[in-house]
Amino acid sequence: MSKGKTSNIFVWILMGLLMLGLAGFGATSLSGVNRTIGDVGGKEITINQYFRALQDELRALGAQTGQNVSFAQAQQFGLDRAVLGQLVVRRALDAETDRLGISIGDENLRRELLAIPAFQGLDGEFDRDAYGFAMEQAGMSESEFEDSMREDTARSILQGAIISGVTMPTSYADTLIAYVAEQRDFTWTRLSADNLTRPIPAPDDAQVQAYYDANTDQFMVPATRQITFAWLSPDMIIDQVEVDETALRERYEERDSEFNRPERRLVERVVLGDMAAAQAAKDQIDAGETTFEALVESRGLTLSDVDMGDVTQADLGQSGEVVFAAASGEIAGPVASDLGPALFRVNAILPAQSTSFEDALPVLRDELAADRARRVIETQISDIDDLLAAGATLEELADETDMQIGTLDWHPGATDPIAGYEAFRALAASVTDSDFPQIETLRDGGIFAVRLEGDTEAHPAPLEDVRADVVAAWTNAETSAALDALVARLMPRLQEGTDFTSFGFNAIEETGQDRSAFVPGTPANFMVQVFEMQPGEIRTISDAGGLTLVRLNAINAPQNDSPQIAALVTGVTQQAGQSISQDIFDAYAQALQQSFDINISQQALDAVHVQIQ
Template identity: 70%
Template sequence: MSKGKTSKTMVWILMAMLILGLGGFGVTNLSGAVRTIGDVGGKEISINDYARALQDELRAIEAQTGQPMSFAQGQALGLDRAVLGQLVVRRAMDAENTRLGISIGDENLRRELISIPAFQGLDGGFDREAYAFAIDQAGMNESDFEDSVREETARSLLQGAVVSGIAMPAAYADTVIGYVAEQRDFTWTRLSEDNLTREIPEPTEDQISAYYEANIDDFMVPATRQITYAWLSPEMIIDSVEVDEEALRALYDERNDEFNRPERRLVERLVFPNMEAAEVARKQLDNGQTTFEALVKSRGLELSDIDMGDVSMAELGQAGAAVFEVPTGAIAGPVQSDLGPALFRTNGILPAQSTSFEDARADLREELAAERARRVIDAQIGDIDDLLAAGATLEELAKETEMQTGTLDWHETVEHPIAGYEAFRAVVGVVTKDDFPQIEVLEDGGIFALRLDGETEAHPAPLDEVREEAAAAWRAAEVATALNALVETLMPRLEEGTDFTSFGFNAIEETGQDRSAFVPGTPQGFMQTVFDMAPGEIRTMPDGAGLTLVRLNAINAPSTGAPEIAAVAGSITQQVSAGIAQDIFDAYANSLQSAYPVNLNQQALNAVHSQLQ
């Protein structure tokens, strides 16, 4: 239960911080007399809880992406439905707790409240005035807040009871590890026409013709659609677009941080409660009594907890000068930092970067010209649409505008610049002869219109057009047949264990290869074949105009006692157990929603949404 206790404490720490941070946002009655957006089994969902939850999710997304997000954008992503679903589950759990009689007493509630740092005074004790002020600022009363603490704690107890004790057996991880980490030792070689004792003659006309007829499917021309198109892309007009010097200068100044970056350093910062403690730690480092890693661990931290990433001198504040004086790997300090006395370790130096306007000018012009070219094309769409509506053909369109025309025999595998656009492929596959050309927009801001002129069914290419391909394919088949026959004659000796080199083959030894290994020079599916083999087994695989011969020498089971294998096994067990626990809880939550009726007030929901617009 200690884990659950820690989880609950963190939840209420975050809730208290949220109450203080929101400063009363949205906690007044958003809809006047309406106080709820609905209820689940008689447990009301407060209109203010819904509003706060929505804003919390928006802020979380903004923190992750570094970009502002409006409510409209969040709604388009289904954020409102996700938040509402979470609140419905919570209230369904509250209804179930009421039925089961699960709650916490006053003494447990008291312990929860006094353990929240936001409600503690300078002496570390519970500050009654700070507590009352925070609750009042949030627009709540103490009774409502304490009820919410009781409900959240009860929900944690219920959820813990549902998912506790769920763990995958060790056999599952062992099976996965056995599959993933098992290795193979094998010997292989690639045989070609050079390994044959007799030369393969050139094919006769009859042999080519016979091969062509017998393998006609290999020489099919795919069904094609004869297309005429008119196309205008930003690249076509980018050289004619004018970009003034002032705009280039403005863009350079706007992106100055990208072109001119001061020297930066990869830094770790270990903060101490006071300067005396920091100086003692520095002396221990200098005397070799400890290491920086040991100091970090003694503070109950990991290196990832103190990693500041790459920072400039200015970002380090008053500690900047000291940190930037030491070389890579050295420790600076103790010096005062924004968080108190600290030791800093420099792990890398990123030199200053300076790109002059003249050096950046070409790239800036290309960027601005491309953007302006897209705007020029966009401005022409209306006029071009009018020409098409008036009956202009694609050929006439090219004469009246900057669009360029062309023809294309289109099929799924055709290689052509315009065929690489998804927008073009979406239209060209469904257009009919009865469709009138219309302007469509491409992914890069270009535009096109097309016309279907005709269609050709799939058919065999005439032999005269594919004679060389048919002759080469006949020869490859003859080489493969001869190589297979050669291997068949040698197989008895190979199965006895005779080395490949005894037959003049270039044997290649591979050891410790797992399923994900890539062995250059081998055909597709090679490793899968190797892992299907038994020790001592020999197999051949077709390989274009040659043959790959492989013998499996040994199967190496993973060393389950190795630390790295044990760590992976533990991670697999933990992840799968967590996934199963989540699935079980989701199923339980769904059953609760079925057991307790959900009633929602759409007008109240709309009122909240309008306030957040």
């Protein structure tokens, strides 16, 4: 056999193996690969649709969090399953529109295509070349795009039919508004030990011991975890970092707009039809015949509409010189502006700010040193990981690196510096004694590793350690009891309507308070209790070392004829209607998914996921 024939046979064997391998990845032939991840009722979900939807959601998630989110992280959030669910619902709706015979027709499709700005030329007319180019950039054929438009429109018609017309009865909004907008008028006073005729004596040892024994739950030492940690933060090595003057000057130039700001004005601008109208308006203002506010209102505007904020002279263009020559509070103009003749009111002058390089040096040095310290720590992570992998202890890390060793009795209320980091708190709460220490990162660029030494259950603190707290708690309890007894003796007269001031109490009148009101000096649940009361009712609310006495004077129903309440009723009704519409649509979508066959290829999904990763 010749050498050439042997080579050909070898090539064909390789091709056969390649075809077998490709079959496992969805290849159907040498010229084509599966284009779908599945179908719903015969409506295919293409790989491109799924891929684009995943990419869009990843970008949206990144924009929301302010950082790049990997696909692996997104999968942990269930993003891939959510995207697939949305596509399944969409294709189920498409299958249902086909079954119902809903379609927009060729003429309606044509009108929609002609109205899309991306497909129009400079003359505003439909541009066939622009249409083709847009389809090429999107990776779609014209027929695919037009089919998707038909489906989108038909789907919208079906969705609209499902959710439109859902309205809530006015009784729903009336009930909710009555709860939210009802108001209370009441009189209250705060009583303390000063209102007692005799002071509370200091407790003896037996009373302290008895109170401690009966209330040990008030004097508990929280459950703690004994943790040893090695820690390195940028602040620990910032003094070791050198920053050259060139880098400092570059950073200063980068932040020039922050350190050196020109003089600015807070101005409002009213644009008028022509220079004569602008001058006439200025003359009326100068003569006191009108005001700037009235001029704004006469043009159908509000002050927020004409507010330009703080501007520089350059921002105002040709108007700048005149406006910046005016004093604070003056009306400048009329002067030509980029929108036409205008009057400007100068509300404030913000002086220029100039910070020299020398003055900015401490801030710049700290900033750059911190950046470089973080980078130094980043370069050490790999070496420290290797030390831990080789069996180094946390104590040895502290000896061989810049890391510092420490111990901590950790609990959720711990106030040690390292306990302020969320990453440390999460690990301290979950680490076990079988976990091997490993390097973790902190939000400021620092690193740490922990080792659990043991756990201590919550237990009562020894009396000698909390004696002062026990005495204070006993005194508060006795004070509250004495105040309760005082109010009980006065209650018959209070219920007759006797004013609080008749007993020497400081009476505070409150009117028109709703459920969200905050009344300084009252207990945390004060307004909740007030809204449980009936007119004329008197209630006492005890707290640490005192008592709040309150009488409800009146219940005020919402003023339904006020514009604010009317707007609130409208908003609540619309929001509730939209919520119910969404619930109806969700139920309908679930029913559709149960009525159509759903076939999804996990193999195809995995292939798309590999491409994204």
